[in-house]
Amino acid sequence: MKENNLQLYNTISRKKEAFIPLNPPFVGLYVCGPTVYSDVHLGNCRTFISFDLIYRYLLHLGYKVRYVRNITDAGHLEGDRDEGDDKFSKKARLEQVEPMEIVQRYTLGFHEVMRSFNTLPPSIEPTATGHIIEQIEMIKEILRNGYAYEVNGSIYFDVEKYSKDYNYGELTNRKLEDLLENTRSLGGQDEKRGRLDFALWIKAKPEHIMQWPSPWSVGFPGWHIECSAMSTKYLGKTFDIHGGGMDLQATHHTNEIAQSQAYNHHAPVKYWIHTNMLTVNGVRMSKSAGNGFLPHELFSGNHPLLDKGYHPMVVRFFMLQTHYRSTLDFSNTALQAAEKGFARLTAAIKTMYQLKTDNVSVSNIQQWVNDCYQAMNDDFNSPVLIACLFEAVRIINSVNDQKETISAEDLQLLQDTFKAMFFEVLGLQNINETASSSSNKALETVMEIILEQRKEAKQRKDFATSDMIRDRLATGGIVIKDTKEGTNWHVE
RNA sequence: GGUCUCGUGGCCGAGCGGUUAGGCAGAGGUCUGCAAAACCUUGUACAGCGGUUCAAAUCCGCUCGAGACCUCCA
Secondary structure: OOOOOOEEEEOOOOEEEEOOOOEOOEEEEEEOOOEOOOOOOHHHHHHHHHHHHHHHHHHHOOOEEEEEEOEEOOOOEOOOOOOOOEHHHHHHHHHOOOHHHHHHHHHHHHHHHHHHOOOOOOOEOOEOHHHHHHHHHHHHHHHHOOOEEEEOOEEEEOHHHHHHHOOOOHHHOOOHHHHHHOOOOOOOOOOOOOOOOEEEEEEOOOOOOOOEOOOOOOEEEOHHHHHHHHHHHHHOOOEEEEEEEHHHHHHHHHHHHHHHHHHHOOOOEEEEEEEOOEEEOOEEOOOOOOOOOOHHHHHHOOOOOOOOOOOHHHHHHHHHOOOOOOOEEEOHHHHHHHHHHHHHHHHHHHHHOOOOOEOOOOOOHHHHHHHHHHHHHEOOOHHHHHHHHHHHHHHHHHHHOOOOOOEHHHHHHHHHHHHHHHHHHOOOOOOOOOOOOHHHHHHHHHHHHHHHHHHHHHHOOOHHHHHHHHHHHHHOOEEEEEEOOEEEEEEO
């Protein structure tokens, strides 16, 4: 494991803390995954890309990370009253298919999107439906400990009782009285005793499609209990990092803490990490607001707010240019700026492997390496790391232009660190490699011949012909650029 | 109403008491038959008003503005 002084912002203490794992070199990381009843939108993706960065950096530092990210495929209710349909049943009924068909379709879609963003798969990706027994066992224990009650076959968590022994609102720094004051009052037919109480187990109505037997009723688990059950099963009663989007902080994570403490009297998590939201024109992207961008809309440019499509790596780079705890606003101009910057970065990588070395280095490469690590050690500050990479671009180009020199040893260090930061830590990939499909091969052959002709025309100063070739290629969507090394081309 | 963020140069976006963040755009230059591209150089910004301090974008107070959570959402 590398020496490090990683600092991370802990939501529960509201400050940056030194990262000290419970059992080094092992690290337990749990992230709340998607509810798979519809396509993931870009806001969801941002969260998972942020945690991919965190996961990657921990791995880079040499930690043995067990990364658990669940798939919610049951129990997530439509309304806020712990009644009515869960989201899968509703969608299934709407589309006349099995709920598990819905789950399967959107799980596959989710994985495909995650792959396009080059995120590493988690170590374990457990599903709620695969852990019904664990959830029932946990509910039993919470009941035995006196923090839950049964009404008509449903089980509810007793927040009032819990609050006598623990601080319910600690994650969001809220007092119970304030929470009570600002929660809507109970409806007449509500089974819950307290207005903050939430369901652990819900008795299914006869028409409900997804249901399982339990000691209390044939029904299905509440939303929050799955994460408590699965994180406990795979990471233990107390583990290092729990993450998720900021929108989960107040309700979902607060209830997770309550369940875990009611279950085993342990605070479940040492460090809570919350990622900020993606916004569109300053408003949060969300399913309910209807302003969600789908990844494929962004890749293809097929969306009223977009001028053109962007490669997944450009989007990933764009997102990493903002710190994970800041909101990120989506716009064409910002995306275009990212695209150009990214191209400059990848071009420099190519140059970096062609540099000539000298006896001494002008720039302090070791200092630059330190700067890179310092950026990431400061709460995973990817924007600052990217600024460091651009500083390296400046050095690389200066050496290339023979405006400064670099020693062989320093060049090696520069290459190794740049590569590690760009590919391993930021998880970026080169995108200008031409795919070697057969049609591309054919096109390459044609272009080779055409550019040969143009070169000959230029040599005999027949610029009318050379310009004609250039213009007509441009009309056809092929752009050519003359450089010292020859002529490059690419399809627009 | 309660809890809490945030307001940085044309745009995006770091910074968390004293040093150039960075990217994009713009300007100047190098290269080039021309063009484009590429590369180099370049900008002194911190919502307003007070206060603390030798020193504030950075700390404190007030004002104005934007947003989030408190109800399902990453």
